[in-house]
Amino acid sequence: MITIDNICKSYGDLQVLKGINLEIGKSEIVSVLGASGAGKTTLLQIVGTLLRPDSGRVLINDVDTITLNEKKLAQFRNQHIGFVFQFHHLLPEFTAIENVCIPGFIAKKSKSEVSKRAAELLKALNIENRAQHKPSELSGGEKQRVAIARALINNPTIILADEPSGNLDSKNAKDLYEIIFDLRKNFEQTFIIVTHNEEHANLTDRMFTIKDGVIE
Numbered sequence: 001m002i003t004i005d006n007i008c009k010s011y012g013d014l015q016v017l018k019g020i021n022l023e024i025g026k027s028e029i030v031s032v033l034g035a036s037g038a039g040k041t042t043l044l045q046i047v048g049t050l051l052r053p054d055s056g057r058v059l060i061n062d063v064d065t066i067t068l069n070e071k072k073l074a075q076f077r078n079q080h081i082g083f084v085f086q087f088h089h090l091l092p093e094f095t096a097i098e099n100v101c102i103p104g105f106i107a108k109k110s111k112s113e114v115s116k117r118a119a120e121l122l123k124a125l126n127i128e129n130r131a132q133h134k135p136s137e138l139s140g141g142e143k144q145r146v147a148i149a150r151a152l153i154n155n156p157t158i159i160l161a162d163e164p165s166g167n168l169d170s171k172n173a174k175d176l177y178e179i180i181f182d183l184r185k186n187f188e189q190t191f192i193i194v195t196h197n198e199e200h201a202n203l204t205d206r207m208f209t210i211k212d213g214v215i216e
Contacts, residue, residue, distance in 0.1 A: 001060070001190055002047065002060055002158065002192075003022075003023055004023075004024075004047065005021060005057040006020070006021055006057070007020040007043065007046055007055075007058065008020075008054050008056055009042055009046065009051070010054055016039040017043060017053070018212070018213035018214050019214065020043055020056070020215060022208065025190070026157075027184055027188045027190055028190055028205050028206065029181065029191040029193070029205045030204055030205060030208065031193045031195055031200070031201035031204040031207045031208070032044070032192065032208050032210060033195060033198060033201040033208065033209045035211075038210045038211060039213050040194045041194055043194075044160050044162055044194050046058060047160060048077065049065050049076065052066065053066070060080060060081075060158065061080070063076065078103060078106055078154060079107065079154060081156050081159075082103075082150075082151030082153075082160070083151055083162075084144070084147050084159060084160070085147065085162050085164070090147065090150075092134060092135050093134070095132050095133060096122065096127070096130050096131050096133055096134070096135070096146045097115070097118050097131040097132065099146055100150045101153065103153050104153045114153065117153055119131065122145075124186070125149055126145075141176070144165075144172070144176060147164075148183070152189075158189065158192070159180075159189050159191045159192075160194075161180075161191060163195055164176060164193065164195075165177070165195070173197075173200065191204075
């Protein structure tokens with residue numbers, strides 16, 4: 001499903017990743033644990049095709065993403081990868097359901113198809129009654145559910161989550177991980193979750209720890 005082969009990345013003289021190798025199977029939920037500055041977000045951005053490595057390969061469904069040009073890479077990302085961030089990155093001027101719809105519209109799907117799918121996802125995440133509310137009117141947990149629905153709108157095979165529970169209290173964090181496991185059961189997505197919280201990391205199928213740019 002995902003092969004991360006000898007990924008290296010530096011910023012100037014600072015070598016952040018020093019040869020990362022991972023194999024992640026379909027429908028696995030894995031966590032990448034590490035302290036701030038360990039390189040885990042850089043790795044997630046490379047797997048998500050938002051950042052190119054200095055060397056190495058990332059294969060997703062046998063596609064070597066490093067070889068794709070920018071246009072094909074953007075298309076691949078939109079079709080196959082969903083993102084969930086710690087700070088949600090919802091657009092404040094749009095309602096919850098409008099935020100969910102945006103990646104579907106970028107993919108040039110029909111408005112009716114995207115709107116129907118967005119409503120279904122919000123219902124599945126138990127926030128259909130908040131569909132017409134803007135982000136400023138939502139709680140932290142509700143914003144994160146909207147962000148998850150947005151990540152799922154194009155039926156991606158992979159969801160990449162960067163500290164998704166970092167801004168949530170313990171109850172909402174626990175609820176979030178229950179949602180992730182329910183989504184895996186229902187939609188068979190593969191999840192890679194970056195976190196510094198070992199307790200949360202232990203909830204996943206497998207946990208990898210990055211320290212000094214390598215997997216321990």
